[in-house]
Amino acid sequence: MAGPPKRKRKRPVLTVLLTLVLLLLASVGIHRFVPPPTTFLMVSRSLEGEGLSYRWRSLDEISPRLVEAVIASEDSTFCAHRGFDMKAIEKALKANARAEKRGAGRLRGGSTISQQTAKNVFLWPGRDWVRKGLEAGYTVLIETLWGKRRIVEVYLNVAEWAPGVYGAEAAARHWFGKSASDLSAREAARLAAILPSPRRYNASSPGPYVRRRASRVQAAMGTVRNDGLAACVLD
Template identity: 45%
Template sequence: MAGSKKSSAKPTVPLRRRLRSWAARFVLICMTVLLLVLIAHRFFAPPPGHYMKQEAARLGGLAHEWVPFPEIAPVMVRAVVAAEDANFCNHWGFDMTEIRKVIAAGESRGASTLSQQVVKNVYLWHGRTWTRKALEALITPPLEALWPKRRILEVYLNMAEFDEGVFGVEAAARHYFNTSASDLRPAQAARLAALLPAPRDRDAARPSAWLRNRASAILDGAATIARDGRAACFED
């Protein structure tokens, strides 16, 4: 009988459930791609970031030369850590101690770690939008988990801006002091570190009194982290 026949049509999946399924798949694909990219860049130099590309287009080129970690003077590495992220060896991507200090003081300055700055310089864009900060917070933990501390510093020092159109410590050493990253003297390394994170209104070759004082404090800080073990994660 016609009335007794069972319908062979499959039940319709509600639209909301399908959307959730598609969204979950999309997130899974994005996370997989992200992890594969991070793994690749642990071993291979990442391409120029968004900001570097913008500057290259605006200026018609950049001064930039990649150098491996062993070819960067150890004092340069210690100086940058002392200047930008003294607790680098002791955190997992976010310096909660520094963040609490900023919140308690009601300050507007950032408390970005070197790991966060690498994420911004390599994978994101400059600016203080909530979208960028959210993506930065999302990418930083897997980067810390997949990259050794030395690799994070190597990428940072090769991607940081030291003057208009001058990116990376090798180009900076030649630009300011006509030397290589491996031959930087302590005072030179401290001056380069003192340029960060706002290099365009500072000059390491003709330092102001403020920059000289800042460089001196950085040298003291570099010596301190070498003594107290906070440089242990990136020094032999």
Template identity: 45%
Template sequence: MAKAAQTKKSRPRTKRRSKTPTLRARVRTWLLRGALGVAAAVLALVCVFAVIRPPTTPYILAEGLRHGEVKREWVSFGEIAPVMVRSAVAAEDANYCLHWGFDMNAIRDALEEGANRGASTISQQTVKNVFLWQGRSWPRKALESLLTPVVELVWSKRRILEVYLNVAEFDQGVFGVEAAARHYFGVAAKDLSATQAARLAAILPDPKGRSAKAPSDFVRRRAAQIVDGAATIRADGRAACFER
């Protein structure tokens, strides 16, 4: 009996695991909560901007701080000349009405032809301009790829184009098609001619290096191609998703 009691008494006690989370676990939890919070905030902004105009963008804000001010005036979709909308689509994303945010054929062609060819759709560019930052980096491209289908799901095709044409840069400190039309041609966006619209669309890929008012030979040739392209997508139905 005494032996049994002695054996029981000498049995080593097992240490109970502390229920207090380690520093690594706490940091992981904070990071996860932070990521979920940011994702929820961005999703809320996507929903809000589906009906309310974005007050600014990260890039417009940065350029405003750098230059002191920017030229920008928001106009609704109906206040933009239809030929301007078609010209932008023809120049930047001719299959805009046929994809859900990513043009797989353009991506395939870009991979085959190398890094000099771009494959970003208007939807992707809108996401980048409104929610993200400029420049090329894998983190930004990853976020852009995640957000683009969400924007395509929540916004209409017309809304994406409306926002895109109101936040796109057309010259140093000049943002949006209304400010660009007045800056270059002294007219409102709704009064742009086919040639003027094509020239504005031609400078979109390089707004600081190209001019719509004093176009280079390249810009003139590119604008002529865009005039034809805008007419083509109207005739073959590739403008149907934004024209009524």
């Protein structure tokens, strides 16, 4: 007896793929308007026994100095690229190759703010290739469906700034006892300076490394402001 036509056998697979694509698009589309309730990182840290301080604030309720500081520190070409900074990725790959030859520990990353947002909101912590592939796909989607202003708004609200502390509002209150809308340029630079290792460094009473890094970030904030590098986010 002849088997079923190949076209019929392919239909369930195509249906599953189409359903997955639609679910992916729906999840990205929802968060274009609805704040993420939590992230995988928040949940995993909470299960480990950490507290959870997460307070959503609109971008209008966050100091523009923090936007400038994060762009200066994390992704100076944010307004110019479409999700990926190929020059930064190339530099990171070369730096990591040199580090591996020397047996150095921490590797350098080349992720943009868009990539970090995609990872933080939709994916689990880790560095496996499956997650990196999904990160790239989500990055393209949020760049297309959200736009730059929404990406920064979400990023500032879900980023980890201390153990159990997520988002600019919780970070500002944790480190400086004030609202994110009242952050000074110096305080914003310090918050941006600890972003790469928020569980290790202190923003309110920084050591020499954070002070030096924050000083460089604050100087770069002037360039961001004067050259319009945050124009796609700030009015």
